[in-house]
Amino acid sequence: MSTTRKRVYGYLAEFKSASALYKAAEKVRDAGFRKWDCYSPYPIHGLDKAMGMKRSILPWFVFFGGITGTCTAFTLAYSTQVVIYPTVVQAKPANIFTVPAFFPIMFELTILFSGFTVLFGLLALMKLPRLNHPLFASRQFHRATDDGFFIAVEARDAKFSPEGTRSFLENIGGASIELVEEEES
Amino acid sequence: MAHATTHAPETRQGPKIPVLEREKLILNGRSYHWITDRICSVVENKQPAIWWLLFIPSALIALIGVVGGLSILVSTGVGVWGMTNTVFWGWDITNFVFWIGIGHAGTLISAILFLTRQNWRTSINRAAEAMTIFAVCCAGIFPAFHVGRVWFAWFLAPVPNANAVWQNFKSPLLWDVFAVSTYFTISLIFWYLGMVPDLATIRDRCKPGLRKLLYGIFSLGWRGGNRQWSHYEMAYLLLAALSTPLVLSVHSVVSFDFATSVVPGWHTTIFPPYFVAGAIFGGFAMVLTIMIPARYIYGLQDMITMKHIDNMAKIILMTGTIVGYAYLMELFVAFYSGAMYEAAAFKYRLTGPFWWAYVAMMSCNVLSPQIFWFKWCRENLWVVMGVCMCVNVGMWFERFVIICTTLARMFLPADWGYYTASPVEIMLFLGTIGMFLALFLLFLRFLPCINIAEVKWTLLESDPHFDDHHDHPDHGVKREAAYQHELKSAHKA
Numbered sequence: 001m002s003t004t005r006k007r008v009y010g011y012l013a014e015f016k017s018a019s020a021l022y023k024a025a026e027k028v029r030d031a032g033f034r035k036w037d038c039y040s041p042y043p044i045h046g047l048d049k050a051m052g053m054k055r056s057i058l059p060w061f062v063f064f065g066g067i068t069g070t071c072t073a074f075t076l077a078y079s080t081q082v083v084i085y086p087t088v089v090q091a092k093p094a095n096i097f098t099v100p101a102f103f104p105i106m107f108e109l110t111i112l113f114s115g116f117t118v119l120f121g122l123l124a125l126m127k128l129p130r131l132n133h134p135l136f137a138s139r140q141f142h143r144a145t146d147d148g149f150f151i152a153v154e155a156r157d158a159k160f161s162p163e164g165t166r167s168f169l170e171n172i173g174g175a176s177i178e179l180v181e182e183e184e185s
Numbered sequence: 186m187a188h189a190t191t192h193a194p195e196t197r198q199g200p201k202i203p204v205l206e207r208e209k210l211i212l213n214g215r216s217y218h219w220i221t222d223r224i225c226s227v228v229e230n231k232q233p234a235i236w237w238l239l240f241i242p243s244a245l246i247a248l249i250g251v252v253g254g255l256s257i258l259v260s261t262g263v264g265v266w267g268m269t270n271t272v273f274w275g276w277d278i279t280n281f282v283f284w285i286g287i288g289h290a291g292t293l294i295s296a297i298l299f300l301t302r303q304n305w306r307t308s309i310n311r312a313a314e315a316m317t318i319f320a321v322c323c324a325g326i327f328p329a330f331h332v333g334r335v336w337f338a339w340f341l342a343p344v345p346n347a348n349a350v351w352q353n354f355k356s357p358l359l360w361d362v363f364a365v366s367t368y369f370t371i372s373l374i375f376w377y378l379g380m381v382p383d384l385a386t387i388r389d390r391c392k393p394g395l396r397k398l399l400y401g402i403f404s405l406g407w408r409g410g411n412r413q414w415s416h417y418e419m420a421y422l423l424l425a426a427l428s429t430p431l432v433l434s435v436h437s438v439v440s441f442d443f444a445t446s447v448v449p450g451w452h453t454t455i456f457p458p459y460f461v462a463g464a465i466f467g468g469f470a471m472v473l474t475i476m477i478p479a480r481y482i483y484g485l486q487d488m489i490t491m492k493h494i495d496n497m498a499k500i501i502l503m504t505g506t507i508v509g510y511a512y513l514m515e516l517f518v519a520f521y522s523g524a525m526y527e528a529a530a531f532k533y534r535l536t537g538p539f540w541w542a543y544v545a546m547m548s549c550n551v552l553s554p555q556i557f558w559f560k561w562c563r564e565n566l567w568v569v570m571g572v573c574m575c576v577n578v579g580m581w582f583e584r585f586v587i588i589c590t591t592l593a594r595m596f597l598p599a600d601w602g603y604y605t606a607s608p609v610e611i612m613l614f615l616g617t618i619g620m621f622l623a624l625f626l627l628f629l630r631f632l633p634c635i636n637i638a639e640v641k642w643t644l645l646e647s648d649p650h651f652d653d654h655h656d657h658p659d660h661g662v663k664r665e666a667a668y669q670h671e672l673k674s675a676h677k678a
Contacts, residue, residue, distance in 0.1 A: 020652070022650075087353065089355060109363065115374050116370075118378075130406040
């Protein structure tokens with residue numbers, strides 16, 4: 001209780017525009033850093049490539065989520081209408097030929113399950129929700145959702161060094177470089 | 186991924202393509218910070234007096250109309266809805282179709298205009314999506330209470346119930362249950378996910394306290410890192426791609442409620458596309474009806490520009506013309522098919538006791554938007570508001586004509602009757618209007634009404650290659666939009 005120990009999260013550097021951020025991102029990528037990210041108030045198109053990131057794998061989850069929806073709806077409709085409790089309503093048959101009448105619900109559940117997979121898949125991939133993050137302790141980071149462009153290089157990156165990374169960020173045009181620390185309880 | 190393109194050539198050779206300068210989506214060269222400030226100020230500042238002047242009556246009407254009207258209905262029975270013994274689908278189903286149709290413009294703006302890269306959507310999509318959610322909330326009340334004993338409404342859900350009878354999956358009414366609930370859920374996810382970065386913006390501007398905590402919880406800890414944006418953009422694209430067929434399916438399924446029956450005047454194949462066009466038409470009119478005043482009250486003219494209003498007026502003109510075509514085609518088919526009952530149904534629509542509703546529908550929906558052919562009409566906000574109000578009224582009458590007048594003149598002349606709404610039915614309809622407005626005003630009060638992140642993205646300097654361009658010798662001669670620039674480099678590759 002006498003002293004609060006602090007752990008270094010990493011360096012945060014500001015860049016003046018989207019273009020500057022883009023060029024700096026290419027340099028950070030080429031320097032071989034792994035644990036770092038670019039922060040901007042809006043998505044910058046093309047930054048994925050500049051950061052050397054792969055395309056999001058979310059569509060794969062959603063594809064299987066959608067198929068699950070289709071199968072669920074088909075099983076639900078077919079088993080209840082044809083197998084368990086065949087009911088002839090409005091002279092519509094209760095056999096395999098009645099399947100076209102199930103298409104609307106199969107379609108809707110495909111979309112519904114896909115939508116839920118998008119939501120939960122996205123949250124899982126973004127590692128959200130979380131209540132706090134070391135970066136929120138920074139005095140300037142709040143501008144990342146307004147008009148600030150930042151690069152944060154984390155201390156857990158193998159290439160991180162207290163002096164070297166700082167001068168590297170300065171060299172690639174970063175301004176107001178800040179050492180972000182998180183409090184360790 | 187090859188990283189050979191790290192150092193992109195600073196100057197671009199090749200023929201210079203002259204590009205027409207686009208109309209700007211954000212006027213007066215506003216900065217990122219100005220955009221943040223202006224949109225957040227709507228939420229952060231005290232509301233203007235007009236907000237209270239609108240909110241208090243709307244909330245009261247909602248309370249009396251919806252809570253009061255439904256209390257009478259539940260405690261007495263659906264008979265208080267004035268449904269006579271032939272017209273069992275009266276104002277309630279009319280209102281259901283009306284409200285669900287209103288919602289469609291929101292999804293069209295957020296999904297279809299996103300897929301077609303219409304960047305002007307960014308200024309209006311948030312409010313339009315909110316409108317969708319609230320309209321679907323209003324719509325849902327009617328069929329839920331129309332079932333009679335509302336405490337049995339859970340019978341609609343496909344779970345085994347006490348009767349051991351399963352839902353009829355072949356029935357368009359059950360399709361409707363799935364379509365509307367899916368539509369609501371997906372619209373809510375789309376709306377909420379779209380709002381997460383903007384909620385984070387408000388969070389970051391708040392002083393520590395309850396507000397910051399709440400916005401913090403709802404923004405899920407968003408930081409705006411590209412490792413988040415990358416997945417987020419993919420999720421947004423996927424949701425847009427899922428919503429596009431969904432929105433077309435919802436009103437199609439609603440139209441199946443009518444089209445799959447054998448009632449003359451309903452049993453037509455034209456219904457699905459006709460309903461969808463009508464829904465988009467009515468929805469856009471509602472977007473303009475609520476956005477023109479909101480834009481004025483909160484000083485959002487630099488973001489919701491006359492260009493946006495012009496575009497929406499053109500969409501109203503186009504969809505209104507499609508709807509007019511559908512009306513005429515219905516009449517033509519009634520005549521040309523030689524089906525006696527079909528012809529009779531349309532004869533009664535035009536000349537029967539409900540002729541006034543048909544005239545109201547035709548003049549409001551087909552004739553009134555035609556003045557949007559003239560540029561000055563699209564530029565005069567009073568004219569635009571006037572036409573939008575006509576369309577709101579006309580689209581309600583369209584559903585009234587389709588539902589009530591058809592049921593009042595079915596096969597057996599002995600069943601013929603005249604339908605008038607009961608006081609409780611009128612109460613509930615007015616109540617949903619109040620509820621819609623009250624919810625929308627609360628939305629303006631607590632949530633960012635314009636998509637802050639996406640609006641910033643439409644500024645030219647948001648393009649990561651803007652500076653290269655800026656230093657280019659042609660600077661000042663030709664300014665190219667970001668996507669045109671991308672197009673050119675794609676051709677070269």
